[in-house]
Amino acid sequence: EAQVTQNPRYLITVTGKKLTVTCSQNMNHEYMSWYRQDPGLGLRQIYYSMNVEVTDKGDVPEGYKVSRKEKRNFPLILESPSPNQTSLYFCASSRKDFAGVHHEQYFGPGTRLTVT
Amino acid sequence: DAKTTQPTSMDCAEGRAANLPCNHSTISGNEYVYWYRQIHSQGPQYIIHGLKNNETNEMASLIITEDRKSSTLILPHATLRDTAVYYCIVRVGDYGQNFVFGPGTRLSVLP
Numbered sequence: 001e002a003q004v005t006q007n008p009r010y011l012i013t014v015t016g017k018k019l020t021v022t023c024s025q026n027m028n029h030e031y032m033s034w035y036r037q038d039p040g041l042g043l044r045q046i047y048y049s050m051n052v053e054v055t056d057k058g059d060v061p062e063g064y065k066v067s068r069k070e071k072r073n074f075p076l077i078l079e080s081p082s083p084n085q086t087s088l089y090f091c092a093s094s095r096k097d098f099a100g101v102h103h104e105q106y107f108g109p110g111t112r113l114t115v116t
Numbered sequence: 117d118a119k120t121t122q123p124t125s126m127d128c129a130e131g132r133a134a135n136l137p138c139n140h141s142t143i144s145g146n147e148y149v150y151w152y153r154q155i156h157s158q159g160p161q162y163i164i165h166g167l168k169n170n171e172t173n174e175m176a177s178l179i180i181t182e183d184r185k186s187s188t189l190i191l192p193h194a195t196l197r198d199t200a201v202y203y204c205i206v207r208v209g210d211y212g213q214n215f216v217f218g219p220g221t222r223l224s225v226l227p
Contacts, residue, residue: 040219042216042219042220043160043215043216043217045215090160092159103148103150105162106162107160108159109158109159110158110159
């Protein structure tokens with residue numbers, strides 16, 4: 001089954017304790033992205049990656065790191081989490097159409113992170 | 117990317133067509149109209165997209181006005197499982213995919 005998976009689905013941690021949220025897709029998509037969703041603010045993009053070893057900042061990259069060493073994986077790293085990073089996080093990937101344009105994004109199930 | 121305006125919420129009777137409007141009066145010629153939905157707190161789900169012509173797939177139809185300043189997503193026979201927040205997004209279909217999801221329309225399908 002074509003899908004985007006995220007782990008863990010739920011995480012409660014303390015301020016300053018480094019954590020990694022994994023994201024994996026089995027559709028051979030080149031493009032992957034991380035979003036966070038907060039009440040009243042909608043979904044906001046954190047980082048995206050156009051291909052292996054190619055990453056770029058989205059709208060809210062502060063406090064996050066990413067890496068793209070392989071096509072299928074795009075982990076989100078919080079080196080020193082803070083309470084304002086408590087949020088619902090989504091990973092997404094997308095495919096190119098015949099013209100090389102990305103239209104349809106596939107989203108993972110989400111990771112609910114709480115930082116105390 | 118062009119700004120979109122959607123109603124905050126709508127109701128629809130089960131089995132009836134749900135028509136969700138979206139205004140995008142500042143849309144430019146190379147911007148696409150995309151629709152996604154989010155059921156509860158699940159990951160958003162792609163529904164459909166279009167540029168100028170009306171589009172239909174197994175989930176929905178997208179009607180874009182001739183001047184492209186507004187569009188309507190049509191769910192032909194709404195079911196309870198279609199209850200969700202529906203997002204209308206207008207953006208250039210380029211290689212970078214920063215989709216900006218606004219507040220959307222909360223559709224409630226009523227039995």
